[in-house]
Amino acid sequence: MDTSTQAHAAHISTAYPMASFETTTEQYHSCSELHYCTLKPMVKFSKQFEGQLVPEWKEAFVDYWQLKKDIKNLQVVACEGSNKAAPPPSQWQGPAAASHWVMRLPFLNPHGHHKENGIIQVHRKLASSGNHGAVIGEVYETVVLDTAGFTGTEAEAASAFFQRLDEQLNKVNRFYERKEREFLERGESLRRQLQILVELKAAVTEARRRGGSSAAGSTDPEDPSVSCSILHGDQSLRGIIEQEQEGQEKFTKGDLAKSTDEGEDQLSISEGLGNSGRIDKPREEAANKMRTLSGKVVTCQGRSVRINIPITTPSRTVIAIRELLFDDMLSQSRKIGGTGGDGCEKLSINKKKVHQAEKMIRGALVELYKGLGYLKTYRSLNMVAFVKILKKFDKVTAKEVQTTYLKVVESSYFNSSDKAIRLMDDVEELFVRNFASGDKRKAMKYLKPNQKEESHATTFFIGLFTGSFVALFIGYCIMAHIAGMYTQQSNKVYMSTSYPVLSMFSLFFLHLFLYGCNIFMWRKTRINYTFIFEFTPTKELKYRDVFLICTTSMTIIVGVMFAHLTLIVKGYSSSAVQAIPGCLLLVFLLILVCPFKILYRSSRYQFLIAIRNIILTPFYKVVMVDFFMADQLCSQVPVLRSLEYLACYYITSSYRTQDYGYCTRVKHFRDLAYAVSFLPYYWRAMQCARRWFDEGDINHIVNLGKYVSAMLAAGTKVAYENDNGAGWLSLVVIVSSIATIYQLYWDFVKDWGLLQFNSKNPWLRNDLILKQKYIYFMSMGLNLLLRLAWLQTVIHPNIGSLDSRVTLFFLAALEVIRRGHWNFYRLENEHLNNAGKFRAVKVVPLPFHEVEED
Numbered sequence: 014m015d016t017s018t019q020a021h022a023a024h025i026s027t028a029y030p031m032a033s034f035e036t037t038t039e040q041y042h043s044c045s046e047l048h049y050c051t052l053k054p055m056v057k058f059s060k061q062f063e064g065q066l067v068p069e070w071k072e073a074f075v076d077y078w079q080l081k082k083d084i085k086n087l088q089v090v091a092c093e094g095s096n097k098a099a100p101p102p103s104q105w106q107g108p109a110a111a112s113h114w115v116m117r118l119p120f121l122n123p124h125g126h127h128k129e130n131g132i133i134q135v136h137r138k139l140a141s142s143g144n145h146g147a148v149i150g151e152v153y154e155t156v157v158l159d160t161a162g163f164t165g166t167e168a169e170a171a172s173a174f175f176q177r178l179d180e181q182l183n184k185v186n187r188f189y190e191r192k193e194r195e196f197l198e199r200g201e202s203l204r205r206q207l208q209i210l211v212e213l214k215a216a217v218t219e220a221r222r223r224g225g226s227s228a229a230g231s232t233d234p235e236d237p238s239v240s241c242s243i244l245h246g247d248q249s250l251r252g253i254i255e256q257e258q259e260g261q262e263k264f265t266k267g268d269l270a271k272s273t274d275e276g277e278d279q280l281s282i283s284e285g286l287g288n289s290g291r292i293d294k295p296r297e298e299a300a301n302k303m304r305t306l307s308g309k310v311v312t313c314q315g316r317s318v319r320i321n322i323p324i325t326t327p328s329r330t331v332i333a334i335r336e337l338l339f340d341d342m343l344s345q346s347r348k349i350g351g352t353g354g355d356g357c358e359k360l361s362i363n364k365k366k367v368h369q370a371e372k373m374i375r376g377a378l379v380e381l382y383k384g385l386g387y388l389k390t391y392r393s394l395n396m397v398a399f400v401k402i403l404k405k406f407d408k409v410t411a412k413e414v415q416t417t418y419l420k421v422v423e424s425s426y427f428n429s430s431d432k433a434i435r436l437m438d439d440v441e442e443l444f445v446r447n448f449a450s451g452d453k454r455k456a457m458k459y460l461k462p463n464q465k466e467e468s469h470a471t472t473f474f475i476g477l478f479t480g481s482f483v484a485l486f487i488g489y490c491i492m493a494h495i496a497g498m499y500t501q502q503s504n505k506v507y508m509s510t511s512y513p514v515l516s517m518f519s520l521f522f523l524h525l526f527l528y529g530c531n532i533f534m535w536r537k538t539r540i541n542y543t544f545i546f547e548f549t550p551t552k553e554l555k556y557r558d559v560f561l562i563c564t565t566s567m568t569i570i571v572g573v574m575f576a577h578l579t580l581i582v583k584g585y586s587s588s589a590v591q592a593i594p595g596c597l598l599l600v601f602l603l604i605l606v607c608p609f610k611i612l613y614r615s616s617r618y619q620f621l622i623a624i625r626n627i628i629l630t631p632f633y634k635v636v637m638v639d640f641f642m643a644d645q646l647c648s649q650v651p652v653l654r655s656l657e658y659l660a661c662y663y664i665t666s667s668y669r670t671q672d673y674g675y676c677t678r679v680k681h682f683r684d685l686a687y688a689v690s691f692l693p694y695y696w697r698a699m700q701c702a703r704r705w706f707d708e709g710d711i712n713h714i715v716n717l718g719k720y721v722s723a724m725l726a727a728g729t730k731v732a733y734e735n736d737n738g739a740g741w742l743s744l745v746v747i748v749s750s751i752a753t754i755y756q757l758y759w760d761f762v763k764d765w766g767l768l769q770f771n772s773k774n775p776w777l778r779n780d781l782i783l784k785q786k787y788i789y790f791m792s793m794g795l796n797l798l799l800r801l802a803w804l805q806t807v808i809h810p811n812i813g814s815l816d817s818r819v820t821l822f823f824l825a826a827l828e829v830i831r832r833g834h835w836n837f838y839r840l841e842n843e844h845l846n847n848a849g850k851f852r853a854v855k856v857v858p859l860p861f862h863e864v865e866e867d
Contacts, residue, residue: 058401066394067387068539068844069853073188074391075181075398081405083177087170088409132414133157133175135421140183150190152183153421174406178399178418182425185395189427192388192851199381200436202859206374207447209861210367217367370860375448375459377857378440382460384854385437396428462551471557478564485571489578496582499819508818509673510662511577514594516822517655518570518601520829522563524649527833529559534837538782540844546638547855552615562613566601573597588669595663630699634707637843640700641836646693647723648832651825657682657689687731694720694727712763719759722752726803749803757800760835761793766842780845792838799831 059077066074133155140152155175157163163171399422403415422428441453441460449456493499498507533556535542543553554562577593605617623642626633633639646653661676662668676682698720705713726749733741761767767789772779777789802824847853 058397062394062398064539065390067391067853068541069544069848070188070387070391070851071848073184073851075185075395075402076177077398077402080174080177080181080402083170083174084402084405084409087167087174087406090166090170091410093166132412133417135418137421150187151426153179153425155179155418171410178402182399182422186426188851189388189392189430192384192391193430193433196381196384196388197432197436199377199384200440203374203377203381203440204443206377206859206861207443210370210374211447213370214367217364371448373857373860375444377859378444378448379459380854380857382437382440382444385433385440386461387853388433389437392427392433396422462549465551465555467555467557471561475557475560475564478561478568482564482568482571485568485575489571489575492575492578492582496578498578498581506673507578507581510591510668511574511581511594512818513655513659514598515570515574516818516825517598517652517659518567519822520649520652520825522567522570523826524645524829524833525559526563527830528836529556529563531833531836531840532556532559535840538841540782540840541847541853542840542844544853544855545840545843545847546641547636548619549615554613554616558613570597591668592663595659595668598659627696627700630696631703633703635700635704640697640704641839643693643697643700644839645832647697647720648828650690650693651821653689653692654686657686690727690731691724694724698724716759716763719752719755722748722755726752730803753800753803757797760796760800764835764842765838766845767793767838778845780848782841782845789838792834795834796831799827799834802827802831 059081062074062077136154136156137151138154140150155178157168157171157175400415400419403418407413407415441456444460445451445453445456448459499512532542532554534540536556542548543550546553573593574597577590580590580593604612606621607614607617619638620642623639626635626639627643627646630639630643658676661682662673665675667673667675698717701713701717701720704710705717726745729741729745729748733745766778768776769778770776774781774786777786781789783789805820805824
């Protein structure tokens with residue numbers, strides 16, 4: 014290598030450690046004509062590249078694997094040519110030819126001196142769209158020159174490689190520029206939002222400092238608002254507000270924005286905004302009159318204070334101060350007859366809205382910082398990919414084009430622009446100053462949260478409790494078999510009291526175990542389930558945690574039930590013994606709602622919040638985790654029915670009299686059991702209705718019909734259980750068949766995204782995460798078989814002398830397994846939808862609507 018080439022190689026090795034140069038000049042010179050066929054494939058970087066890229070942006074990264082295929086094709090062509098005839102020695106004299114390996118790149122050479130006998134020539138030009146002729150950016154085109162020394166077929170393969178390389182470089186530049194522009198716009202918007210928040214907090218602090226000090230003993234410190242009043246002796250603020258509202262009547266009601274997200278208040282300053290986004294004239298007049306109140310007397314908590322609004326304060330901040338400091342002034346004043354007893358009008362300072370606005374802006378900054386980190390990773394990984402693929406090209410062809418082409422890559426937009434890096438530093442500085450009190454270490458806990466390290470102790474206890482569970486379960490089954498507890502003739506009391514507890518826990522923790530298996534597979538296939546479910550990365554359960562919970566819980570449950578069965582076999586049948594299963598259930602319910610920061614509190618509370626949102630579906634905005642959880646409940650109907658029965662059995666104290674048939678004889682409880690069977694489908698249908706109301710997508714109404722058909726099928730089964738006539742049997746078969754076809758279509762086409770006839774993978778879809786296509790066909794077949802479990806209603810299968818409830822338990826377990834199997838492909842399809850739209854970070858709604866200055 015010459016001096017400049019060695020210097021540039023040293024620069025690349027320093028800047029991109031993963032792309033260090035391994036082949037020396039002597040190795041290049043000692044290559045024979047068989048050099049093409051003796052190189053080892055570079056597998057290590059491929060795995061690193063795939064493991065470190067942003068999954069949702071995978072299509073925007075350099076297609077490193079396709080470029081490797083192109084080089085392999087070039088290698089094959091070169092090998093075939095070398096077998097036919099050895100190339101002239103002059104083409105393999107490295108030092109003599111290397112002096113001419115320069116590219117013809119006018120934009121990098123301001124003096125215009127070019128060598129005409131180089132290897133490649135790279136052109137940069139402006140590209141325009143075909144429709145309107147608008148310039149869309151710079152593109153690069155590389156031409157392999159005749160002086161490169163390639164044969165005819167080799168030249169074609171090399172040209173195809175550089176054409177692909179140019180396409181990848183242009184793609185990376187366009188994507189980086191587009192994402193950078195999005196983040197810059199988001200950053201500028203957050204700067205304005207943060208400025209408004211700072212001014213509002215300063216105004217609230219000043220009002221509280223001046224007006225609340227004398228009333229500290231008479232005001233509840235937890236009160237979210239502080240009452241104030243403005244004297245009529247000065248210009249009335251009420252008159253300003255009323256005049257403003259009269260002018261506002263000329264505008265549509267759509268200009269009054271109330272932003273709510275899952276029941277939480279959010280501050281908005283969009284009143285009075287026209288379609289242009291600017292403050293309308295009535296609002297400007299109101300803002301100006303608000304400025305005239307600067308220095309006017311206000312009474313807060315019995316003391317007179319002054320409103321200080323500088324005349325230079327922006328209109329958007331003035332309007333926000335009016336809405337925040339004097340929240341709902343007119344409605345409050347009207348409730349008290351317009352004025353108070355001292356001739357004042359009641360106002361309020363809403364601290365809750367300030368806190369909510371601060372929380373939203375903080376979350377938006379965290380997501381912006383995360384997105385900028387992804388963009389930084391995108392930049393560095395692509396640069397290393399270009400270095401590695403060019404290095405591989407040089408090794409295969411024994412021609413040095415890496416140094417020359419990398420000059421183009423390094424000067425391209427994605428590698429030369431530093432706007433995103435500077436914005437990342439600005440976001441960090443803003444967060445430290447406004448949300449961490451200047452403590453950078455505290456700020457980094459939010460901006461760069463440390464992932465919880467997986468301990469080897471967790472794996473050890475998983476193995477320990479798994480062995481314990483297996484041993485106890487085998488012992489329990491042997492004793493139950495010897496005692497005949499699960500036969501149709503023996504001990505119906507045990508089957509009606511203790512068995513529901515064991516079966517309920519078994520189905521629940523089987524479902525949780527399958528969720529742990531799903532997490533393992535999602536992580537292995539790089540499906541970003543934490544982003545889809547909006548989990549906090551530092552608090553979400555890992556698959557080892559899920560397995561530990563399942564094995565520990567089932568060991569305790571089977572151990573208690575084994576002890577209880579031992580007492581029953583020995584003849585102890587007192588009410589205290591019969592209360593053991595109920596106490597076990599109560600303990601687990603208390604652990605679930607335990608307020609102390611132990612036993613995965615954040616995950617337990619997140620589960621309870623999801624259940625609350627499902628039960629109160631029409632009143633909460635439906636998010637992914639809510640309807641995903643509701644789908645799980647549709648497969649846990651037996652658990653809900655067992656829970657309802659046990660609640661009846663222990664609350665009514667039937668366990669004291671051992672009247673196990675009481676809850677089945679009382680009509681109200683029997684009807685409630687049927688209602689519980691419909692509840693999961695009803696909740697899911699209401700979620701579809703709410704999503705249709707929020708989004709206006711007709712597909713949600715079609716999905717609602719699926720759950721209505723499931724409710725009709727369940728209703729006919731209940732009717733058939735009460736009347737085993739041929740008419741009801743025919744109706745069960747017809748309605749259940751229609752519901753099954755409906756559900757299968759939605760599973761395969763909508764939830765899994767399969768059965769796309771025009772895709773490049775016939776009967777599947779264009780993008781597949783699993784490489785083996787046959788797995789998808791097997792999964793569809795398995796889902797079909799498990800969907801037909803309703804046939805047990807018609808067939809009434811019995812396994813020997815086992816009680817029918819044991820058979821129903823196995824069928825319920827099959828439905829749980831089907832749901833766990835369904836979960837993987839449901840999230841795979843959701844992940845691919847996010848990847849298709851390059852969604853890798855959340856777009857947090859902002860508290861203040863954009864207001865532009867005139």
